[in-house]
Amino acid sequence: MESADLIIKTARKSKIQKKDIKPEMIVHEGTLTTFDNPLVKYINVKKNFGELQVLKGIDLEVGYGEKLTIIGSSGSGKTTLIRMLMTLEKPSSGIMEIEGESLWTMKKNGKTVPADEAHLRKMRSKVGMVFQQYNLFPHMTVLDNCTIAPIKVKGMDPEEAKEQAIQMLKRVKMSDKINYYPNQLSGGQKQRVAIARAVLMRPKILLLDEVTSALDPEMVGEVLNVLNEIAQEEKEMTMIFVTHELDFAREISDRIIFINEGYILEQGKPESILNDPKSERLQAFLSRFKENRNL
Amino acid sequence: MIKIDKILNILLRLIDASKVTISLTIVAALLASVIAFISGILLLNRHKIIRFLVRTYVEIFRGTSLLVQLYWIYFVLPFFSVELPKFTAGVVAIALNYGAYSAEIVRAGFLSVPKEQIEAAKALNFTPSQKMRYIIFPQAIRIMLPGLGNQMIELIKGTALVSLIGLEDLTYSGVIMRTNDIADTFIIFILILVIYYAISSIFASGFKLLEKRANVGRA
Numbered sequence: 001m002e003s004a005d006l007i008i009k010t011a012r013k014s015k016i017q018k019k020d021i022k023p024e025m026i027v028h029e030g031t032l033t034t035f036d037n038p039l040v041k042y043i044n045v046k047k048n049f050g051e052l053q054v055l056k057g058i059d060l061e062v063g064y065g066e067k068l069t070i071i072g073s074s075g076s077g078k079t080t081l082i083r084m085l086m087t088l089e090k091p092s093s094g095i096m097e098i099e100g101e102s103l104w105t106m107k108k109n110g111k112t113v114p115a116d117e118a119h120l121r122k123m124r125s126k127v128g129m130v131f132q133q134y135n136l137f138p139h140m141t142v143l144d145n146c147t148i149a150p151i152k153v154k155g156m157d158p159e160e161a162k163e164q165a166i167q168m169l170k171r172v173k174m175s176d177k178i179n180y181y182p183n184q185l186s187g188g189q190k191q192r193v194a195i196a197r198a199v200l201m202r203p204k205i206l207l208l209d210e211v212t213s214a215l216d217p218e219m220v221g222e223v224l225n226v227l228n229e230i231a232q233e234e235k236e237m238t239m240i241f242v243t244h245e246l247d248f249a250r251e252i253s254d255r256i257i258f259i260n261e262g263y264i265l266e267q268g269k270p271e272s273i274l275n276d277p278k279s280e281r282l283q284a285f286l287s288r289f290k291e292n293r294n295l
Numbered sequence: 296m297i298k299i300d301k302i303l304n305i306l307l308r309l310i311d312a313s314k315v316t317i318s319l320t321i322v323a324a325l326l327a328s329v330i331a332f333i334s335g336i337l338l339l340n341r342h343k344i345i346r347f348l349v350r351t352y353v354e355i356f357r358g359t360s361l362l363v364q365l366y367w368i369y370f371v372l373p374f375f376s377v378e379l380p381k382f383t384a385g386v387v388a389i390a391l392n393y394g395a396y397s398a399e400i401v402r403a404g405f406l407s408v409p410k411e412q413i414e415a416a417k418a419l420n421f422t423p424s425q426k427m428r429y430i431i432f433p434q435a436i437r438i439m440l441p442g443l444g445n446q447m448i449e450l451i452k453g454t455a456l457v458s459l460i461g462l463e464d465l466t467y468s469g470v471i472m473r474t475n476d477i478a479d480t481f482i483i484f485i486l487i488l489v490i491y492y493a494i495s496s497i498f499a500s501g502f503k504l505l506e507k508r509a510n511v512g513r514a
Binding site: 086087088117121124125127128129131133135136137138139140141148149152153181182183197198201 | 411412414415417418419420421422423425429430433434437509511512513
């Protein structure tokens, strides 16, 4: 919330709140943007924090098994976009659907009413999230962090949950630390556990919110390697990445979308987006990254 | 020279009286905890009117003297046809008073759990009650325990006030024994101090154990 407050204050100061005209979305050639049977659908979704409009009208479809990366400068609304799918933020207007079913409303006696907790829990079971700050439970061991939700939420047999967790922790190369507490781990190790914890819930959609942004530079690689492997192996799992790691995005994404000032400005296949940006905004955004890398 | 058997005799009588102090402590502490947890959680309720009512209770019982509250419950309430036995009056007054103090500790403890932890629990699709039980409470109690432990010791010492409504606790019997033989004053009150200290130490070490358990996994 702090950063959102800051954005609001800055916005008020500079009075950038003027009427926007929705820009034409640039879709690179050969990009699949609509699906017969989309897993996720945003229809004209808007989100305000107080007076600040973070998202001004998002239309987006995500397919089954798709690996999608969202890029854009800080404050462009990319994190908000996925937090709404995890039900951590509620859109101000617009429609969001998962597997054709509305996320924020439900049918009751033939009427459309706001979603209740039971509906949200049902929808949430299809979504998982890995956070920038890991958000592991500090009072539980690595193993307990990974098994508590399968056991308590999914009702899995504890032995079965433990077995699956150990297998999963092997994949993120953390199986030698199952009895450690989060405070005894490095940032990179914590994030790998957090990835394991999220994947173990077998969500249809896994959201990854700047998962390497809080890490020391030397730990970024180990986390991206693990993510790369998981993205390759989990063909069925839809993954939506918010990231500044463009090389990583190039390697694993089926599609990249560029968000600018609350709109999706440009989208396409990774090579095309990163090598041949059409809009000035995206060109400027990418050249800033190249400059930084040369530093 | 004070004779050993006389000291022993005083000590045994005081220990006998401290049974009242200990049982008063335990019953009042349990009730105070229940009150503290309910009030602490209600202080975070989203309904303003509920917060206001609980806040009023907390402010009144924190802002006035425990002794006066005890007198109210024992001497004033009978005028409104509420007559409580001494022990019950003591329990109620102490529990309401320390419950109000501790409500703030409970509230602060729940507030100390980072919102990211709650988001993580949501992302794993815990039900609201699972979220409370497995994620919020274990982290909040760790923050609350040192404060609650302090309140516990305060409460033990606070029980001495019940002697003023004539409940025969440790302090009361000391005062009575002193009137029998004024020469024993020194030895009686030394022993009373030691016994209070011993009782507090036992409860304090209990809290230390709990704190140690709640701190598992923390540096």
